[in-house]
Amino acid sequence: MSSITLQNITKRFGEKTALNDLSLTIQDQEFFVLLGPTGAGKTTTLRVIAGLEKQDTGDVLFDGTSMTGAVPAERDVAFVFQQYSLYPNMSVFDNLAFPLRSPLRKLPKGEIERRVKTAAETLRITHLLARKTAKLSGGEMQRVSIGRAIVREPRVYLMDEPLSNLDAKLREALRIELVHLQKTQGSTTVFVTHDQIEALTMAQRIAVLDEGHILQIGTPHEIYDAPATTFVATLVGTPRINLMQASRQDGRIFVKDSSVRLPPPTGIDLPADFLLGVRPEDVRPTNSGEFSGKVALTEPLGVETIVHIRSGENILTSLVPGITPISVGEEVRFDIVRERLHYFHPTGKRIVAASV
Amino acid sequence: MGTRASAPRAPATISTRVDKVGLRPKVTRAIRAFVVVILTVLILLPVVWMVMTSLKSPSDVVAVPPKIIFEPSIESFIFLVTERVQFPTRQEADEFRARDDLKWYEEKVAERGQKITRVGDFPKQLRNSFIIAGTSTIFSVLFGVLSAYAFSRFRIPGEGDLLFFILSTRMLPPVAVTIPIFLMYRELGLDNTYFGLILLYTTFNLSFSVWLLKGFIDEIPKEYEEAALVDGYTRLQAFRKVVLPQAVTGIAATTVFCFIFAWNEYAFAAMLTSDATRTAPPSIPSIQGVGRIEWETIAAASLVFLMPVVIVTFALRKHLLRGVTFGAIRKG
Ligand SMILES: Nc1ncnc2c1ncn2[C@@H]1O[C@H](COP(=O)(O)OP(=O)(O)OP(=O)(O)O)[C@@H](O)[C@H]1O
Ligand SMILES: [Mg+2]
Numbered sequence: 001m002s003s004i005t006l007q008n009i010t011k012r013f014g015e016k017t018a019l020n021d022l023s024l025t026i027q028d029q030e031f032f033v034l035l036g037p038t039g040a041g042k043t044t045t046l047r048v049i050a051g052l053e054k055q056d057t058g059d060v061l062f063d064g065t066s067m068t069g070a071v072p073a074e075r076d077v078a079f080v081f082q083q084y085s086l087y088p089n090m091s092v093f094d095n096l097a098f099p100l101r102s103p104l105r106k107l108p109k110g111e112i113e114r115r116v117k118t119a120a121e122t123l124r125i126t127h128l129l130a131r132k133t134a135k136l137s138g139g140e141m142q143r144v145s146i147g148r149a150i151v152r153e154p155r156v157y158l159m160d161e162p163l164s165n166l167d168a169k170l171r172e173a174l175r176i177e178l179v180h181l182q183k184t185q186g187s188t189t190v191f192v193t194h195d196q197i198e199a200l201t202m203a204q205r206i207a208v209l210d211e212g213h214i215l216q217i218g219t220p221h222e223i224y225d226a227p228a229t230t231f232v233a234t235l236v237g238t239p240r241i242n243l244m245q246a247s248r249q250d251g252r253i254f255v256k257d258s259s260v261r262l263p264p265p266t267g268i269d270l271p272a273d274f275l276l277g278v279r280p281e282d283v284r285p286t287n288s289g290e291f292s293g294k295v296a297l298t299e300p301l302g303v304e305t306i307v308h309i310r311s312g313e314n315i316l317t318s319l320v321p322g323i324t325p326i327s328v329g330e331e332v333r334f335d336i337v338r339e340r341l342h343y344f345h346p347t348g349k350r351i352v353a354a355s356v
Numbered sequence: 357m358g359t360r361a362s363a364p365r366a367p368a369t370i371s372t373r374v375d376k377v378g379l380r381p382k383v384t385r386a387i388r389a390f391v392v393v394i395l396t397v398l399i400l401l402p403v404v405w406m407v408m409t410s411l412k413s414p415s416d417v418v419a420v421p422p423k424i425i426f427e428p429s430i431e432s433f434i435f436l437v438t439e440r441v442q443f444p445t446r447q448e449a450d451e452f453r454a455r456d457d458l459k460w461y462e463e464k465v466a467e468r469g470q471k472i473t474r475v476g477d478f479p480k481q482l483r484n485s486f487i488i489a490g491t492s493t494i495f496s497v498l499f500g501v502l503s504a505y506a507f508s509r510f511r512i513p514g515e516g517d518l519l520f521f522i523l524s525t526r527m528l529p530p531v532a533v534t535i536p537i538f539l540m541y542r543e544l545g546l547d548n549t550y551f552g553l554i555l556l557y558t559t560f561n562l563s564f565s566v567w568l569l570k571g572f573i574d575e576i577p578k579e580y581e582e583a584a585l586v587d588g589y590t591r592l593q594a595f596r597k598v599v600l601p602q603a604v605t606g607i608a609a610t611t612v613f614c615f616i617f618a619w620n621e622y623a624f625a626a627m628l629t630s631d632a633t634r635t636a637p638p639s640i641p642s643i644q645g646v647g648r649i650e651w652e653t654i655a656a657a658s659l660v661f662l663m664p665v666v667i668v669t670f671a672l673r674k675h676l677l678r679g680v681t682f683g684a685i686r687k688g
Contacts, residue, residue: 052582072585079586085579089601102588
């Protein structure tokens with residue numbers, strides 16, 4: 001397994017800049033997630049790492065060695081494509097064995113069979129081995145695609161939204177399976193997704209991408225608790241973070257069009273106008289709450305309930321555990337957890353504590 | 357799917373298909389069948405006539421009114437592969453027939469007062485046709501696949517212009533350039549050679565095969581090869597193992613069309629070949645009868661000439677008819 005470094009990668013398609021001066025380092029044996037909305041450049045990043053796309057500027061390093069000029073086969077990566085690429089004229093077995101039969105590897109027959117069997121068992125597709133891939137369901141195809149990667153022991157796994165076409169149950173099972181596999185093999189994995197839950201649950205570190213830029217790199221914890229921009233803050237976490245326009249007057253924080261007033265944080269220099277972010281779980285309805293509002297909507301999800309509270313012109317979403325007795329139209333009182341507030345410049349950049 | 361496994365239901369005892377109910381559908385079906393039969397007859401009539409003529413004896417061929425029922429004979433095929441002379445007198449013919457060392461086909465010919473002098477030119481011409489059409493088809497398809505792949509997969513400077521240029525060789529009827537090509541070939545010593553005609557047919561077919569195959573190869577998602585590249589194969593290996601198997605339909609179709617063109621080509625063959633390299637098409641109409649026009653021999657020649665195309669098309673029909681389906685790709 002290898003560490004991977006991208007240095008100032010820029011990739012253009014005609015007028016469109018898909019990757020803009022992108023730099024990041026993926027540690028050896030790390031489970032690294034690229035998270036971003038559609039068109040962010042996630043797939044392009046993987047393709048540049050694999051050598052399927054040549055960057056316009058910048059360099060790709062594997063273990064510190066430049067890969068410029070190395071063809072995909074020489075880079076020894078395993079790629080799970082977003083659109084599957086199973087060979088329709090081959091059986092599932094042959095698809096799985098295909099990478100092992102490469103003239104580069106020359107594995108003995110028994111070894112190929114053993115590895116295919118193991119991968120098939122992991123992905124629960126043993127019963128499909130004899131089948132032609134054209135006759136598989138979407139979810140089965142996706143598992144075979146993953147299987148074609150895990151039969152190998154490459155320097156790095158590149159997975160492009162491999163779970164996106166599966167039903168919820170299977171997705172959860174495979175999420176755990178993949179992480180387990182990565183841990184036991186100690187493999188370096190770059191995993192692309194636009195699903196923030198996948199990112200938060202699987203990643204050791206996450207890079208958030210938008211329009212070819214990296215907005216933030218950090219552990220799931222850092223990304224969730226200290227989002228670098230409002231974009232990151234809204235991308236991660238459901239329901240979405242509450243973002244409100246606020247201003248600082250007379251040493252207090254006034255939330256615009258609302259009765260919410262808060263004391264200013266210590267150690268942070270706030271500008272006159274800024275954005276205040278509050279995660280829904282930090283809006284807590286209680287009888288002794290400091291603020292009040294009217295319930296506009298409740299969405300019971302079973303484990304928790306989303307309560308929409310109207311406060312002035314703003315609607316705050318609140319996440320409460322279980323099914324609550326709170327009903328629509330009711331006046332409620334609520335508190336906001338002060339220590340977990342997020343402050344952003346009107347441009348969207350996080351306002352951080354002045355370093356001491 | 358679900359119904360098959362679920363509890364048994366009472367089977368339908370009467371047909372519930374709407375198209376089976378009432379008289380009207382029956383009538384339309386009859387009309388449809390009738391039209392198909394008429395069309396088939398119209399299309400097949402000349403072929404049937406040709407087959408019949410080839411099996412008739414010389415006197416039946418010219419009988420008026422035409423004979424539908426006749427005693428089949430294979431004389432025409434013997435005529436086709438032999439060169440013969442007429443005995444000058446009746447007596448000589450009878451003497452010849454009386455000999456008892458005659459082969460069965462010599463006897464047949466002798467009945468017509470003729471004597472086989474040597475093997476005819478037609479087998480050799482047919483062989484020439486095979487060599488020229490076959491080789492040029494192989495070249496057209498081979499080069500066609502390679503350049504179609506390149507046009508489809510690589511960014512080639514001036515790609516559109518090049519493709520247009522390739523197609524422009526088809527923009528005037530080939531016959532229009534027979535004279536210049538004839539003169540050029542004479543100058544270069546390419547006339548009356550296999551290579552000359554193979555080159556010419558390959559040139560004509562190539563534009564067609566590049567365009568046709570490019571369409572087929574464009575349809576094959578490039579992810580397939582990319583997966584193979586990542587899996588440790590070179591581009592050539594990926595092309596062989598992944599692209600070619602999926603392009604068989606296109607290759608089969610292109611092969612048939614190229615072969616039919618090269619096999620049937622008449623004008624250039626007539627002008628650029630003689631004796632040793634002459635192909636079948638220009639020689640069929642000029643089959644010399646002995647003492648008369650041998651219609652049955654011409655029909656036999658046409659029939660034999662038709663067979664390779666029928667066989668090639670029949671052998672590849674599965675690929676020609678099959679729609680291009682790529683089951684294993686998810687879009688978006
Ligand atoms: N071959 C190409 N030609 C032109 N533009 C391209 C090409 N590949 C990608 N792009 C563009 O580059 C940008 C980034 O594309 P990319 O496929 O990396 O996005 P993504 O993050 O993977 O999105 P998604 O989540 O939809 O898969 C997009 O705007 C896309 O339209
Ligand atoms: Mg993508």
